Amino acid sequence: MSARRIFARPARLAAIAPYLWMALFFLVPFGFVLKIGLSQTAVAQPPYLPVFDLTQGAAALKAAAAQLSLDNFRLLVSDNLYILSYLRSLIVAAVSTAILLGIGYPIAYGMARLPRHWQSIAMMLVIVPFWTSFLIRIYAWINILQHDGLLNKILLALHLVSAPVVWLSTDSAMYLGIVYSYLPFMILPLYATLARMDPALLEAASDLGASPRSTFWLVTFPLSLPGVGAGALLCFIPIVGEFVIPDLLAGSNAMMIGQTLWLEFFTNKDWPVASAAAVVLLVLLVAPLALYDRMQRRQLEGVS
Amino acid sequence: MARPLNRISPFNVVSLALGLAFLYLPIVILVIYSFNASRLVTVWGGWSLRWYREFLHDRAMLDAAWMSLKVAAVSATSATLLGTLAAVALSRGERFKGRTLFSGMLYAPLVMPEVITGLSLLLLFVAVGAERGFWTVTIAHTTLTMCFVAVVVQSRLAPLDRSLEEAAMDLGCNPVQAFLRVTLPLIFPAIAAGWMLAFTLSLDDVVIASFTTGPGSATLPIRIYSEVRLGVKPEINAICTLVLALIAVVIIVASFASKLTSARGESAAPL
Numbered sequence: 001m002s003a004r005r006i007f008a009r010p011a012r013l014a015a016i017a018p019y020l021w022m023a024l025f026f027l028v029p030f031g032f033v034l035k036i037g038l039s040q041t042a043v044a045q046p047p048y049l050p051v052f053d054l055t056q057g058a059a060a061l062k063a064a065a066a067q068l069s070l071d072n073f074r075l076l077v078s079d080n081l082y083i084l085s086y087l088r089s090l091i092v093a094a095v096s097t098a099i100l101l102g103i104g105y106p107i108a109y110g111m112a113r114l115p116r117h118w119q120s121i122a123m124m125l126v127i128v129p130f131w132t133s134f135l136i137r138i139y140a141w142i143n144i145l146q147h148d149g150l151l152n153k154i155l156l157a158l159h160l161v162s163a164p165v166v167w168l169s170t171d172s173a174m175y176l177g178i179v180y181s182y183l184p185f186m187i188l189p190l191y192a193t194l195a196r197m198d199p200a201l202l203e204a205a206s207d208l209g210a211s212p213r214s215t216f217w218l219v220t221f222p223l224s225l226p227g228v229g230a231g232a233l234l235c236f237i238p239i240v241g242e243f244v245i246p247d248l249l250a251g252s253n254a255m256m257i258g259q260t261l262w263l264e265f266f267t268n269k270d271w272p273v274a275s276a277a278a279v280v281l282l283v284l285l286v287a288p289l290a291l292y293d294r295m296q297r298r299q300l301e302g303v304s
Numbered sequence: 305m306a307r308p309l310n311r312i313s314p315f316n317v318v319s320l321a322l323g324l325a326f327l328y329l330p331i332v333i334l335v336i337y338s339f340n341a342s343r344l345v346t347v348w349g350g351w352s353l354r355w356y357r358e359f360l361h362d363r364a365m366l367d368a369a370w371m372s373l374k375v376a377a378v379s380a381t382s383a384t385l386l387g388t389l390a391a392v393a394l395s396r397g398e399r400f401k402g403r404t405l406f407s408g409m410l411y412a413p414l415v416m417p418e419v420i421t422g423l424s425l426l427l428l429f430v431a432v433g434a435e436r437g438f439w440t441v442t443i444a445h446t447t448l449t450m451c452f453v454a455v456v457v458q459s460r461l462a463p464l465d466r467s468l469e470e471a472a473m474d475l476g477c478n479p480v481q482a483f484l485r486v487t488l489p490l491i492f493p494a495i496a497a498g499w500m501l502a503f504t505l506s507l508d509d510v511v512i513a514s515f516t517t518g519p520g521s522a523t524l525p526i527r528i529y530s531e532v533r534l535g536v537k538p539e540i541n542a543i544c545t546l547v548l549a550l551i552a553v554v555i556i557v558a559s560f561a562s563k564l565t566s567a568r569g570e571s572a573a574p575l
Contacts, residue, residue, distance in 0.1 A: 008396060008397055008398045009479070010480060010483075011392050011393055011396035011397040011398075011479075012397035012398075012400045013393075014390075014392045014393040014396075014397065015389070015390065015393030015394075015397060015400060015406060017385075017386060018386040018387070018389050018390035018406075018410075018454070019390075019402070019406055021386055021446075021447065021450070022406070022410065022447070022450075023409070025425065025443060025444075025447040026409050026412070026413060026421075026447055027409060028428060029424030029427060029428040030424050032424065032427040032428050032431050033420075033423065033424045036427055103323070106315070106316075106319035106323075107319055107320055107323035109316065109319070110312070110315075110317065110319045110323075111320060113312045113313075113316050114312060114316075114320075122320065124559070125324055125327075125328075126324075126327070129327045129328070131500075131501065131504050131551055131554075131555055132331065132551050133504075133508040133544070133547055133548070133551070134510075135508060135510055135525050135528060136331075136334070136508075136528075136544040136547060136548060137330065137331065139334070139528070139532055139536075139540065139544060140330035140331055140333065140334040140544070142532065142536055143333065143334055143536060143541070144330055144333060146536060150333060180327075180330070183323070183326075183327065184327075233415070234415060237416070237417070238415055238416075238417055238418075240417060241416075241417020241418065241419050242417070243418065243419050244510055244529070247533075248529075248532060248533070258417060258419045261419050261423070262419060265423065265515075271427070274423065275423065275427065278420050278424070281417065281419075281420060282420055285416075285417070289412060289415065289416075296411070
């Protein structure tokens with residue numbers, strides 16, 4: 001038996017602890033989400049007795065006697081608030097991802113063309129904000145964007161505006177915050193594919209008479225598509241469920257599903273509906289997640 | 305060899321410089337304003353450490369900071385153990401039953417919206433009647449961050465030459481010895497980086513902590529978040545700067561750890 005095969009067995013045993021942990025704390029919880037999303041009796045479970053929303057009335061409590069029900073899901077479909085929230089989340093995520101691609105691509109492209117030594121420094125510089133707090137970075141923007149903040153001061157000093165502009169609690173502030181926070185998530189996969197590209201391909205293209213521009217569109221860009229896909233999914237999926245950024249920068253205008261879910265859960269204390277909303281959100285996201293998984297595996301196979 | 309198309313153009317330089325400025329300027333401004341003597345966040349009143357002193361007298365904030373550090377230290381440590389085991393299983397175990405499910409479970413939390421992860425964990429804790437507080441937040445953070453550790457360690461483990469392990473076993477090591485004496489020292493920088501990433505992620509999290517914590521055990525981000533919602537306060541600038549400083553120390557230590565091995569002739573892992 002080769003040494004490699006001997007090593008494989010204890011390595012497989014190493015999976016036991018993390019496997020059990022993830023099953024217990026990642027997989028099983030979804031079972032509870034589904035159960036509570038489907039049932040109304042679980043609501044009366046002490047000691048966390050969630051108060052039934054008054055708008056649902058006593059009738060809802062009586063109906064709760066019937067165990068499994070799709071009522072929560074029916075509510076999601078019939079209530080405009082939810083439909084609009086889901087739609088809005090998907091639109092915000094799509095627009096943000098498009099902006100991120102537009103901004104992130106030139107940066108990643110620039111990084112990939114730096115001399116080797118500078119590449120690792122640039123890489124470090126992009127990773128550092130990824131390590132620093134999300135919350136703090138959003139807060140830093142609040143400092144800048146507020147009514148008498150730095151941005152308005154600069155604009156006034158340059159006479160670009162005559163009165164302070166309202167930045168906070170607007171969609172633009174939210175998009176700015178999202179793009180700012182997710183930029184490293186977009187740059188890193190793009191950079192990874194661009195840096196791996198064989199420069200001989202570019203030489204060949206130019207030898208064959210392609211202009212730099214057509215080399216980019218005919219060679220570089222198509223070859224970087226796996227990175228584009230990975231970056232887009234890495235940004236799109238979490239943005240759909242984003243809570244902190246819209247809440248702090250767009251205020252109550254944002255109406256994204258993450259906020260609605262949070263509100264339903266903490267303010268209205270309607271856990272069954274919040275659970276049902278989470279299930280729907282999950283289903284909406286499973287498709288891109290599966291796609292991402294498949295792409296990752298294809299990339300891994302491409303490497304080996 | 306000439307690489308005519310691989311040269312860096314002014315466009316590349318400008319987009320890189322603008323990108324990096326965009327990433328760093330807000331943080332720099334925040335740090336500068338944390339030393340502002342003025343009560344108004346936007347009016348510059350000269351340099352001062354006033355808000356740092358204020359923080360040191362803020363009992364609630366200090367308690368939250370202590371809670372956060374404890375959660376981050378414990379969850380990062382357990383996440384590193386579990387994440388490293390997972391990385392070993394994925395890159396050295398080859399095929400085993402349920403491998404696809406295993407890797408799926410490890411990758412999913414990386415992109416799963418935090419609201420869903422938090423909600424589902426809370427419902428689990430409520431269902432089993434666990435009292436919410438330090439331990440529930442720690443378990444939640446371990447679950448989330450072990451996935452990041454697994455990815456970081458695996459990225460280091462995968463390209464590692466297996467003949468090193470095989471040579472150790474040919475020379476009489478059993479697999480566990482070969483791992484401890486040969487593989488572990490080689491992937492140590494990634495393990496250290498994984499721990500630090502887990503630590504900073506835990507120190508940063510608002511959403512999952514809000515779902516899984518109980519009354520009286522708020523973490524620092526939860527406190528900061530509730531303060532920020534009410535408006536900008538200069539003391540928050542100081543607290544944020546302290547957190548940034550702590551993270552900066554962590555990053556410097558991490559880059560030292562990876563430099564140590566590049567000195568040994570290894571190429572440094574990206575994370």
